[in-house]
Amino acid sequence: MTTKDHLSRRGLLKGAAGTALVAGLGMPAIVRAQSDVIRFGHLTPRTGFLGPLGEYAVMAADLAVEEINASGGILGRKVEILKEDSVNPQTASTKAERMVERDKVACIIGEISSASCLTIAQVAQRTKTLFVNTGGNSDALRGKDCKRFMFHVESQNSMYVKSVGRSFLEEGLVKGKKWYSLTADYAFGHDLLSVAKRFMEANGGEFVGDELVPTDATDFSAYLIKIRSANPDLVVLNLAGAQITNFLKQYAEFGLTFPIGGFGFDTALAWAAGKGNFVGTWPVVWHHLLETPGSKAFTEAFVKKYGKPPENQAWGEYVALKIIAQSMNELKSTDSEKLVEHWEKGAKFDVLKTREGYFRDFDHQLMHEMYAITALPADKITNEWDIFTSSGPVPGPNEPLDAIAATREENACTFQA
Numbered sequence: 001m002t003t004k005d006h007l008s009r010r011g012l013l014k015g016a017a018g019t020a021l022v023a024g025l026g027m028p029a030i031v032r033a034q035s036d037v038i039r040f041g042h043l044t045p046r047t048g049f050l051g052p053l054g055e056y057a058v059m060a061a062d063l064a065v066e067e068i069n070a071s072g073g074i075l076g077r078k079v080e081i082l083k084e085d086s087v088n089p090q091t092a093s094t095k096a097e098r099m100v101e102r103d104k105v106a107c108i109i110g111e112i113s114s115a116s117c118l119t120i121a122q123v124a125q126r127t128k129t130l131f132v133n134t135g136g137n138s139d140a141l142r143g144k145d146c147k148r149f150m151f152h153v154e155s156q157n158s159m160y161v162k163s164v165g166r167s168f169l170e171e172g173l174v175k176g177k178k179w180y181s182l183t184a185d186y187a188f189g190h191d192l193l194s195v196a197k198r199f200m201e202a203n204g205g206e207f208v209g210d211e212l213v214p215t216d217a218t219d220f221s222a223y224l225i226k227i228r229s230a231n232p233d234l235v236v237l238n239l240a241g242a243q244i245t246n247f248l249k250q251y252a253e254f255g256l257t258f259p260i261g262g263f264g265f266d267t268a269l270a271w272a273a274g275k276g277n278f279v280g281t282w283p284v285v286w287h288h289l290l291e292t293p294g295s296k297a298f299t300e301a302f303v304k305k306y307g308k309p310p311e312n313q314a315w316g317e318y319v320a321l322k323i324i325a326q327s328m329n330e331l332k333s334t335d336s337e338k339l340v341e342h343w344e345k346g347a348k349f350d351v352l353k354t355r356e357g358y359f360r361d362f363d364h365q366l367m368h369e370m371y372a373i374t375a376l377p378a379d380k381i382t383n384e385w386d387i388f389t390s391s392g393p394v395p396g397p398n399e400p401l402d403a404i405a406a407t408r409e410e411n412a413c414t415f416q417a
Contacts, residue, residue: 037080038073038334040065040321041099041108043092043120044135046085049215049241050112053266053313057110057134058083059306060314064321067301074328086116093119100127106334107132109320112241112313114138114188121150125416130336132324134316137264138191139411142363146413149336151343151364153320155285157188157195158406161263163370163394164283165199171281173234173259174200180209180232180258182223182247184240188264189213192238195406196263208232213239220247224254237262241269248273267311267373270387276378278387284371286315286352289390294352309385315352323349354393355401363413367401369393 042061044054065081073079082103086092092111099105100123107130111117117136124131125147133141133152142156168174179200183189193210200207209230211223227235235251235258237244244262248269251260265282288299288309298318302310310318326349327342328334344361351357357368373388381387395403 037078038075038328039103039105040079040081040324041096041103041105042081042083042110042317043086043095043099043108043116044083044110044317045087045112045116047087049243051241052268052272053112053135053241053311054085056268056311056314057112057317060302060310060317061109061321063302063305064318068321068325074325074334075332079325086111086113086120089113089115089119092116093123096120096123096131097127100124100129105129106328107324107336107339109324110134110317111136113186114141114191115186117141117150118145118187121145121147124149128336130324130339132320134320135313136188138188139195139406140187140191142365142406143411143413146363146415148364148415149340151340151359151366153316153323153366155368155370156365156406156411157192157263158411159365159370159404160265160283161192161195161199162404164261164263164281164372165203166394167281167372167374167391168234168261169203171259173261175204177205177233178208178230179205179234179236180227180230181207181236181238182211182213182220183238184243185212185214186240188240189238192263196236196238213243215240215243217243218246220250221254223247224250224256227258228254228256232258234258235260238264240264241266242272244269245272248277248279251279252277265373266313267388268313270373270375271311271384275381275384275387278375281372281374284312284373285368286312287371287373287388287390289386290353290371292353294350298352319349319351323351354397357401360402360405362408363406363411365405367405369395369401370404 044057046054065079069078084095109132112135114136117133121131131150135154137157139157183193260280262282267287270278299309331338343359346358348356348358351368353369357366359366372391375388
Protein backbone atom coordinates (compact mmCIF):
# COMPACT_ATOMS: atom_id res chain seq x y z
CA MET A 1 0.00 0.00 0.00
CA THR A 2 1.46 3.41 -0.99
CA THR A 3 1.58 6.41 1.35
CA LYS A 4 -0.84 8.20 -0.94
CA ASP A 5 -3.33 5.34 -0.70
CA HIS A 6 -2.99 5.25 3.08
CA LEU A 7 -3.60 8.98 3.48
CA SER A 8 -6.55 8.98 1.09
CA ARG A 9 -8.20 6.13 2.92
CA ARG A 10 -7.59 7.64 6.34
CA GLY A 11 -9.04 10.97 5.23
CA LEU A 12 -12.17 9.37 3.88
CA LEU A 13 -12.70 7.43 7.08
CA LYS A 14 -12.78 10.74 8.93
CA GLY A 15 -15.22 12.27 6.48
CA ALA A 16 -18.98 12.13 6.15
CA ALA A 17 -18.74 9.10 3.88
CA GLY A 18 -16.86 7.15 6.51
CA THR A 19 -19.74 4.93 7.46
CA ALA A 20 -19.99 3.38 4.05
CA LEU A 21 -16.22 2.80 3.88
CA VAL A 22 -16.20 1.24 7.36
CA ALA A 23 -18.72 -1.31 6.14
CA GLY A 24 -16.66 -1.85 2.98
CA LEU A 25 -13.58 -2.55 5.07
CA GLY A 26 -15.35 -5.34 6.90
CA MET A 27 -16.21 -3.31 9.99
CA PRO A 28 -19.89 -3.27 10.99
CA ALA A 29 -21.69 -0.15 9.79
CA ILE A 30 -24.10 -0.53 12.70
CA VAL A 31 -21.37 0.79 15.03
CA ARG A 32 -21.85 4.27 13.57
CA ALA A 33 -25.64 3.89 13.50
CA GLN A 34 -25.74 2.92 17.16
CA SER A 35 -23.76 6.01 18.14
CA ASP A 36 -26.43 8.22 16.59
CA VAL A 37 -29.28 6.94 18.76
CA ILE A 38 -30.00 5.99 22.35
CA ARG A 39 -32.06 2.84 22.56
CA PHE A 40 -34.65 2.14 25.24
CA GLY A 41 -36.27 -1.25 25.68
CA HIS A 42 -40.03 -1.34 26.28
CA LEU A 43 -41.70 -4.51 27.55
CA THR A 44 -45.40 -4.77 28.33
CA PRO A 45 -48.18 -7.34 27.77
CA ARG A 46 -50.03 -6.67 24.53
CA THR A 47 -52.04 -9.90 24.49
CA GLY A 48 -54.07 -11.71 27.13
CA PHE A 49 -56.10 -10.19 29.94
CA LEU A 50 -53.66 -7.28 30.39
CA GLY A 51 -53.37 -6.56 26.66
CA PRO A 52 -55.86 -3.65 26.54
CA LEU A 53 -53.77 -1.79 29.12
CA GLY A 54 -50.55 -2.62 27.31
CA GLU A 55 -51.81 -0.96 24.14
CA TYR A 56 -52.29 2.33 25.99
CA ALA A 57 -48.77 1.94 27.38
CA VAL A 58 -47.32 1.56 23.88
CA MET A 59 -49.22 4.57 22.54
CA ALA A 60 -47.98 6.78 25.37
CA ALA A 61 -44.41 5.55 24.98
CA ASP A 62 -44.46 6.46 21.28
CA LEU A 63 -45.86 9.90 22.08
CA ALA A 64 -43.23 10.56 24.75
CA VAL A 65 -40.38 9.55 22.44
CA GLU A 66 -41.72 11.81 19.69
CA GLU A 67 -41.81 14.74 22.10
CA ILE A 68 -38.34 13.99 23.50
CA ASN A 69 -36.84 13.82 20.01
CA ALA A 70 -38.68 16.96 18.89
CA SER A 71 -37.11 18.87 21.79
CA GLY A 72 -33.56 17.79 20.95
CA GLY A 73 -33.43 14.20 22.12
CA ILE A 74 -31.01 13.09 24.82
CA LEU A 75 -27.49 14.53 24.74
CA GLY A 76 -28.19 15.66 21.19
CA ARG A 77 -29.03 12.13 20.08
CA LYS A 78 -32.35 10.68 18.98
CA VAL A 79 -34.16 8.15 21.15
CA GLU A 80 -35.23 4.87 19.59
CA ILE A 81 -37.64 2.64 21.51
CA LEU A 82 -37.65 -1.12 20.94
CA LYS A 83 -41.09 -2.50 21.83
CA GLU A 84 -41.95 -6.11 22.62
CA ASP A 85 -44.93 -8.04 23.98
CA SER A 86 -43.66 -9.41 27.29
CA VAL A 87 -46.31 -12.21 27.16
CA ASN A 88 -45.43 -13.92 30.48
CA PRO A 89 -42.65 -13.87 33.12
CA GLN A 90 -40.41 -16.35 31.30
CA THR A 91 -40.71 -14.59 27.95
CA ALA A 92 -40.26 -11.20 29.59
CA SER A 93 -36.96 -12.34 31.10
CA THR A 94 -35.70 -13.71 27.77
CA LYS A 95 -36.62 -10.54 25.89
CA ALA A 96 -35.12 -8.29 28.56
CA GLU A 97 -31.83 -10.17 28.35
CA ARG A 98 -31.82 -9.92 24.56
CA MET A 99 -32.51 -6.18 24.69
CA VAL A 100 -29.57 -5.64 27.02
CA GLU A 101 -27.05 -8.07 25.52
CA ARG A 102 -27.84 -7.79 21.80
CA ASP A 103 -29.60 -4.46 21.33
CA LYS A 104 -27.51 -2.58 23.93
CA VAL A 105 -30.45 -0.63 25.34
CA ALA A 106 -29.64 2.09 27.86
CA CYS A 107 -32.56 1.06 30.05
CA ILE A 108 -35.80 -0.93 30.11
CA ILE A 109 -39.19 0.51 30.97
CA GLY A 110 -42.72 -0.85 31.14
CA GLU A 111 -44.56 -3.95 32.28
CA ILE A 112 -47.89 -4.42 34.05
CA SER A 113 -47.64 -7.94 35.47
CA SER A 114 -45.90 -7.97 38.85
CA ALA A 115 -44.57 -11.46 38.16
CA SER A 116 -42.97 -10.31 34.91
CA CYS A 117 -41.58 -7.22 36.66
CA LEU A 118 -39.65 -9.51 38.97
CA THR A 119 -38.04 -11.53 36.17
CA ILE A 120 -37.11 -8.36 34.26
CA ALA A 121 -35.67 -6.87 37.45
CA GLN A 122 -33.48 -9.93 37.93
CA VAL A 123 -31.99 -9.39 34.47
CA ALA A 124 -31.60 -5.67 35.16
CA GLN A 125 -29.81 -6.30 38.44
CA ARG A 126 -27.46 -8.89 36.98
CA THR A 127 -26.52 -6.64 34.04
CA LYS A 128 -26.66 -3.39 36.06
CA THR A 129 -29.20 -1.92 33.66
CA LEU A 130 -31.85 0.54 34.83
CA PHE A 131 -35.42 -0.85 34.84
CA VAL A 132 -38.35 1.51 35.47
CA ASN A 133 -41.54 -0.34 36.36
CA THR A 134 -44.59 1.49 35.02
CA GLY A 135 -47.40 -0.94 35.87
CA GLY A 136 -46.51 -3.63 38.42
CA ASN A 137 -48.22 -2.93 41.76
CA SER A 138 -46.97 -5.61 44.12
CA ASP A 139 -45.62 -4.36 47.44
CA ALA A 140 -43.17 -7.25 47.36
CA LEU A 141 -41.36 -5.64 44.40
CA ARG A 142 -40.58 -2.75 46.75
CA GLY A 143 -39.96 -5.07 49.71
CA LYS A 144 -38.51 -8.57 49.82
CA ASP A 145 -38.04 -8.66 46.02
CA CYS A 146 -36.59 -5.14 45.65
CA LYS A 147 -33.61 -4.57 43.37
CA ARG A 148 -31.23 -1.60 43.29
CA PHE A 149 -31.57 -1.13 39.54
CA MET A 150 -35.39 -1.23 39.64
CA PHE A 151 -37.49 1.90 40.23
CA HIS A 152 -41.27 2.24 40.35
CA VAL A 153 -43.32 4.97 38.70
CA GLU A 154 -46.42 2.82 39.26
CA SER A 155 -47.85 2.99 42.78
CA GLN A 156 -47.52 0.06 45.13
CA ASN A 157 -50.60 -1.82 46.35
CA SER A 158 -50.42 -0.12 49.75
CA MET A 159 -50.86 3.25 48.06
CA TYR A 160 -53.90 2.01 46.14
CA VAL A 161 -55.50 0.52 49.24
CA LYS A 162 -54.88 3.52 51.47
CA SER A 163 -56.08 5.97 48.80
CA VAL A 164 -59.46 4.42 48.12
CA GLY A 165 -59.68 3.14 51.69
CA ARG A 166 -60.12 6.73 52.83
CA SER A 167 -63.22 6.99 50.64
CA PHE A 168 -64.63 3.75 52.02
CA LEU A 169 -64.05 5.02 55.56
CA GLU A 170 -65.84 8.29 54.80
CA GLU A 171 -68.78 6.35 53.38
CA GLY A 172 -69.04 4.15 56.51
CA LEU A 173 -68.18 0.98 54.60
CA VAL A 174 -65.35 -0.33 56.78
CA LYS A 175 -65.81 -0.46 60.56
CA GLY A 176 -68.18 -3.26 61.54
CA LYS A 177 -68.87 -4.05 57.87
CA LYS A 178 -68.64 -7.27 55.86
CA TRP A 179 -66.68 -7.45 52.63
CA TYR A 180 -66.74 -10.12 49.94
CA SER A 181 -63.63 -10.13 47.75
CA LEU A 182 -62.62 -11.67 44.44
CA THR A 183 -58.88 -11.79 43.85
CA ALA A 184 -56.82 -12.49 40.73
CA ASP A 185 -54.86 -15.69 41.33
CA TYR A 186 -51.32 -14.47 40.62
CA ALA A 187 -48.62 -12.38 42.32
CA PHE A 188 -50.37 -9.01 42.00
CA GLY A 189 -53.68 -10.29 43.38
CA HIS A 190 -52.17 -12.21 46.28
CA ASP A 191 -50.14 -9.19 47.32
CA LEU A 192 -53.12 -6.83 46.99
CA LEU A 193 -55.35 -9.10 49.08
CA SER A 194 -52.73 -9.22 51.83
CA VAL A 195 -52.57 -5.42 51.95
CA ALA A 196 -56.38 -5.12 51.85
CA LYS A 197 -56.73 -7.51 54.79
CA ARG A 198 -54.19 -5.50 56.75
CA PHE A 199 -56.27 -2.38 56.10
CA MET A 200 -59.50 -4.10 57.20
CA GLU A 201 -57.98 -5.50 60.39
CA ALA A 202 -56.68 -2.06 61.30
CA ASN A 203 -60.09 -0.46 60.75
CA GLY A 204 -62.51 -2.94 62.31
CA GLY A 205 -64.01 -4.74 59.29
CA GLU A 206 -64.15 -8.38 58.24
CA PHE A 207 -64.18 -10.52 55.11
CA VAL A 208 -67.18 -12.84 54.80
CA GLY A 209 -65.99 -14.22 51.48
CA ASP A 210 -62.62 -14.44 49.78
CA GLU A 211 -62.29 -16.10 46.37
CA LEU A 212 -59.21 -16.63 44.21
CA VAL A 213 -60.08 -16.27 40.52
CA PRO A 214 -57.99 -17.74 37.67
CA THR A 215 -56.64 -15.04 35.36
CA ASP A 216 -58.33 -16.68 32.35
CA ALA A 217 -61.79 -16.71 33.99
CA THR A 218 -64.50 -15.02 31.90
CA ASP A 219 -67.72 -16.40 33.44
CA PHE A 220 -68.40 -15.01 36.92
CA SER A 221 -71.91 -16.40 37.42
CA ALA A 222 -70.85 -18.89 40.13
CA TYR A 223 -69.14 -16.10 42.10
CA LEU A 224 -72.13 -13.79 41.68
CA ILE A 225 -74.44 -16.40 43.15
CA LYS A 226 -72.18 -16.72 46.19
CA ILE A 227 -72.07 -12.94 46.59
CA ARG A 228 -75.87 -12.73 46.51
CA SER A 229 -76.09 -15.34 49.28
CA ALA A 230 -73.42 -13.67 51.44
CA ASN A 231 -75.26 -10.32 51.43
CA PRO A 232 -72.08 -8.25 51.96
CA ASP A 233 -71.86 -4.54 52.74
CA LEU A 234 -69.26 -4.12 50.00
CA VAL A 235 -68.06 -6.24 47.08
CA VAL A 236 -64.32 -5.75 46.67
CA LEU A 237 -62.50 -6.60 43.46
CA ASN A 238 -58.80 -7.42 43.57
CA LEU A 239 -58.97 -8.49 39.94
CA ALA A 240 -56.90 -7.24 37.01
CA GLY A 241 -57.27 -6.22 33.40
CA ALA A 242 -60.21 -7.54 31.40
CA GLN A 243 -61.36 -9.54 34.43
CA ILE A 244 -62.76 -6.34 35.94
CA THR A 245 -64.58 -5.34 32.76
CA ASN A 246 -66.18 -8.78 32.41
CA PHE A 247 -67.21 -8.87 36.06
CA LEU A 248 -68.81 -5.43 35.97
CA LYS A 249 -70.88 -6.30 32.90
CA GLN A 250 -72.10 -9.54 34.48
CA TYR A 251 -72.73 -7.83 37.82
CA ALA A 252 -75.11 -5.46 36.02
CA GLU A 253 -76.79 -8.35 34.20
CA PHE A 254 -77.41 -10.15 37.52
CA GLY A 255 -79.06 -7.02 38.88
CA LEU A 256 -77.01 -6.98 42.10
CA THR A 257 -77.05 -3.70 44.00
CA PHE A 258 -74.45 -4.18 46.74
CA PRO A 259 -71.93 -1.34 46.82
CA ILE A 260 -68.86 -2.26 44.82
CA GLY A 261 -65.30 -1.05 44.61
CA GLY A 262 -61.75 -2.23 44.34
CA PHE A 263 -58.15 -1.66 45.28
CA GLY A 264 -56.57 -1.82 41.85
CA PHE A 265 -57.95 -0.17 38.73
CA ASP A 266 -57.33 1.29 35.27
CA THR A 267 -59.71 3.72 33.61
CA ALA A 268 -59.62 1.75 30.34
CA LEU A 269 -61.55 -0.96 32.17
CA ALA A 270 -64.30 1.50 33.10
CA TRP A 271 -64.55 2.63 29.49
CA ALA A 272 -64.74 -0.97 28.29
CA ALA A 273 -67.51 -1.77 30.79
CA GLY A 274 -69.49 1.15 29.44
CA LYS A 275 -72.26 3.43 30.56
CA GLY A 276 -74.51 1.86 33.19
CA ASN A 277 -72.14 -1.06 33.85
CA PHE A 278 -69.31 0.84 35.46
CA VAL A 279 -70.21 1.38 39.13
CA GLY A 280 -68.46 1.93 42.44
CA THR A 281 -65.37 3.69 43.79
CA TRP A 282 -61.82 2.90 42.69
CA PRO A 283 -58.24 4.15 43.09
CA VAL A 284 -56.17 5.43 40.16
CA VAL A 285 -52.68 6.88 39.83
CA TRP A 286 -53.92 9.51 37.34
CA HIS A 287 -56.86 10.28 35.06
CA HIS A 288 -57.53 12.42 32.00
CA LEU A 289 -59.84 14.89 33.77
CA LEU A 290 -57.11 16.42 35.95
CA GLU A 291 -56.84 20.16 35.46
CA THR A 292 -53.12 20.65 36.03
CA PRO A 293 -51.23 22.25 33.12
CA GLY A 294 -49.10 19.16 32.55
CA SER A 295 -52.05 16.78 32.53
CA LYS A 296 -54.04 18.97 30.18
CA ALA A 297 -51.13 19.19 27.73
CA PHE A 298 -50.56 15.42 27.85
CA THR A 299 -54.25 14.67 27.32
CA GLU A 300 -54.54 17.12 24.43
CA ALA A 301 -51.47 15.70 22.70
CA PHE A 302 -52.70 12.12 23.17
CA VAL A 303 -56.19 12.92 21.86
CA LYS A 304 -54.70 14.72 18.85
CA LYS A 305 -52.52 11.71 17.99
CA TYR A 306 -54.93 8.86 18.80
CA GLY A 307 -58.44 10.30 18.83
CA LYS A 308 -59.18 9.29 22.43
CA PRO A 309 -57.95 10.29 25.89
CA PRO A 310 -55.10 8.51 27.65
CA GLU A 311 -55.80 6.23 30.56
CA ASN A 312 -53.70 5.87 33.67
CA GLN A 313 -51.36 3.17 32.35
CA ALA A 314 -50.48 5.63 29.58
CA TRP A 315 -49.53 8.18 32.25
CA GLY A 316 -46.98 5.75 33.71
CA GLU A 317 -45.13 5.23 30.43
CA TYR A 318 -45.22 8.89 29.48
CA VAL A 319 -43.93 10.13 32.84
CA ALA A 320 -41.26 7.43 33.10
CA LEU A 321 -39.77 8.34 29.73
CA LYS A 322 -39.82 12.06 30.50
CA ILE A 323 -38.11 11.46 33.86
CA ILE A 324 -35.38 9.36 32.25
CA ALA A 325 -34.78 11.88 29.46
CA GLN A 326 -34.63 14.79 31.90
CA SER A 327 -32.19 12.96 34.16
CA MET A 328 -29.87 11.81 31.36
CA ASN A 329 -29.69 15.36 30.02
CA GLU A 330 -29.04 16.80 33.49
CA LEU A 331 -26.32 14.24 34.22
CA LYS A 332 -24.96 14.33 30.65
CA SER A 333 -24.84 10.55 30.87
CA THR A 334 -26.88 7.45 30.08
CA ASP A 335 -25.04 5.40 32.71
CA SER A 336 -27.47 3.39 34.84
CA GLU A 337 -25.35 3.62 37.99
CA LYS A 338 -25.30 7.42 37.77
CA LEU A 339 -29.08 7.54 37.27
CA VAL A 340 -29.64 5.31 40.30
CA GLU A 341 -27.45 7.56 42.46
CA HIS A 342 -29.16 10.71 41.16
CA TRP A 343 -32.64 9.42 41.92
CA GLU A 344 -31.66 8.09 45.33
CA LYS A 345 -30.49 11.59 46.26
CA GLY A 346 -34.06 12.93 45.92
CA ALA A 347 -34.22 14.47 42.44
CA LYS A 348 -37.68 15.89 41.75
CA PHE A 349 -39.79 15.67 38.63
CA ASP A 350 -42.95 17.07 37.06
CA VAL A 351 -45.42 14.16 37.18
CA LEU A 352 -48.35 16.19 35.77
CA LYS A 353 -49.97 16.68 39.17
CA THR A 354 -50.16 19.47 41.77
CA ARG A 355 -46.84 18.51 43.35
CA GLU A 356 -43.52 17.26 42.01
CA GLY A 357 -42.68 13.61 42.58
CA TYR A 358 -39.51 11.94 43.81
CA PHE A 359 -38.19 8.41 44.36
CA ARG A 360 -37.71 7.20 47.93
CA ASP A 361 -34.15 6.10 48.49
CA PHE A 362 -34.96 3.00 50.54
CA ASP A 363 -37.40 1.26 48.18
CA HIS A 364 -37.27 3.30 44.92
CA GLN A 365 -41.02 3.98 44.95
CA LEU A 366 -42.11 7.21 43.27
CA MET A 367 -43.90 9.42 45.77
CA HIS A 368 -46.83 11.20 44.14
CA GLU A 369 -50.51 11.94 44.56
CA MET A 370 -53.30 9.48 43.77
CA TYR A 371 -57.09 9.78 43.33
CA ALA A 372 -60.30 7.92 44.09
CA ILE A 373 -62.80 7.95 41.25
CA THR A 374 -66.52 7.21 41.59
CA ALA A 375 -68.79 6.15 38.74
CA LEU A 376 -71.38 8.66 37.60
CA PRO A 377 -75.05 7.61 37.39
CA ALA A 378 -75.94 6.64 33.82
CA ASP A 379 -78.22 9.67 33.40
CA LYS A 380 -75.34 12.04 34.26
CA ILE A 381 -72.96 10.70 31.60
CA THR A 382 -72.59 12.84 28.48
CA ASN A 383 -69.87 10.93 26.59
CA GLU A 384 -68.08 7.58 26.65
CA TRP A 385 -64.96 8.85 28.42
CA ASP A 386 -66.04 11.20 31.22
CA ILE A 387 -67.97 8.61 33.23
CA PHE A 388 -66.68 9.27 36.74
CA THR A 389 -66.04 12.00 39.29
CA SER A 390 -62.79 12.31 41.21
CA SER A 391 -61.62 13.02 44.71
CA GLY A 392 -58.98 15.65 45.25
CA PRO A 393 -55.35 14.55 45.41
CA VAL A 394 -54.52 11.90 48.00
CA PRO A 395 -52.57 12.65 50.17
CA GLY A 396 -54.02 16.10 50.70
CA PRO A 397 -51.97 19.29 50.28
CA ASN A 398 -51.06 19.47 53.97
CA GLU A 399 -49.80 15.87 54.16
CA PRO A 400 -46.43 14.44 53.10
CA LEU A 401 -46.52 12.48 49.84
CA ASP A 402 -45.49 9.29 51.61
CA ALA A 403 -48.56 9.36 53.89
CA ILE A 404 -50.27 6.64 51.80
CA ALA A 405 -47.20 4.50 51.11
CA ALA A 406 -46.05 1.45 53.02
CA THR A 407 -43.60 2.34 55.74
CA ARG A 408 -40.11 0.92 55.93
CA GLU A 409 -41.33 -1.33 58.76
CA GLU A 410 -44.39 -2.54 56.83
CA ASN A 411 -42.41 -3.47 53.72
CA ALA A 412 -38.71 -3.85 54.38
CA CYS A 413 -36.31 -3.68 51.40
CA THR A 414 -32.65 -4.69 51.43
CA PHE A 415 -30.84 -3.90 48.19
CA GLN A 416 -28.34 -6.52 47.08
CA ALA A 417 -25.03 -5.38 45.64
